[in-house]
Amino acid sequence: MVEAISVIIIIFALFAWSRALLRFKDKKIKGSEFSFWTLIWLSVLVLSLNPELAGLISFKLGIERPVDLVVYSSVLLLFYLNFRIYVKQEKTEQEITELVRELALRKK
């Protein structure tokens, strides 16, 4: 019997994955990025359909409660995504600077 919360998570995961697919089709994200998100949402789907799997993995990893495994993985994922956003922001900043520089040099 699938719990209501699992249904909500599954629907959300499918929705989020469909967004990633659309962005990939529009060539707004790369194949590697699409694979990354597919892996993430697929893992969420599998764990929602088989909650006992989370218990098994957390047991193997020495984590007492399966919910802790989910929390730890989420924190790690958020840190990683935050880092990627920083990197992207830094790149964008450099591109803006380069544009501003070219404008300054062209006007002269």
Place this chain on the structure above:
Amino acid sequence: MNISVLIPAFNEEKKIGEVVRKLKAQGYGDVVVIDDGSEDKTGIVAEKEGAKALYHVINRGQGAALKTGIKYCLRNGADIIVTFDADDQHSPEEISKLVEPIINGETEICIGSRFLKNTTNAPFVRRLFLRGGALLLSRMYKLNLTDSHNGLRAISKSAAEKINLTADRMEHASEILEQISKKNISYKEIPVTIRYTEYSLNHGQKSWDAFRILYRMLFRRLIR
């Protein structure tokens, strides 16, 4: 030898005119001011005094302004580029001391130091941060420095072509030292006078900015 004096400036309309005038009086005909997105009339005032002004349409930081200026100076045939602050802390009379070793072929870069002969009226806290910074940067980049983040330098054409600044903000000064070390650029410290005034202390960097610079340096190193 063509000597260009490069001044990155942000909201410096009160001082930039005087600075350009003093440089012109010392015979430096090629003064380039990078107006880094100022909200006042910095660039216009500089142009009125006979400087060439280049305009960043938005503020991108001192490192970015320097890179724009270096690019411009190199394109226009500069043999030596002198970087100079816009807030009247530096003395135009001392530029000759910085360019001389380059003209004589002794070194590629001359870096001004306010501590070699203790020629500064820097407040105690500022002194502490600058000396601490010099010690840290010397260790990090295996250089022998007495001062850090001094905006008065003379850069030969060959060194300017080797240095590629990627840091837009104040950490560019550390990045220059890093590249001096990594690209084996010869350098020499020259004693210079830095006059701190109420205007420059209120207008320029704060001592605590050192922490932000350090954070930015480490972060940039992490993502490189």
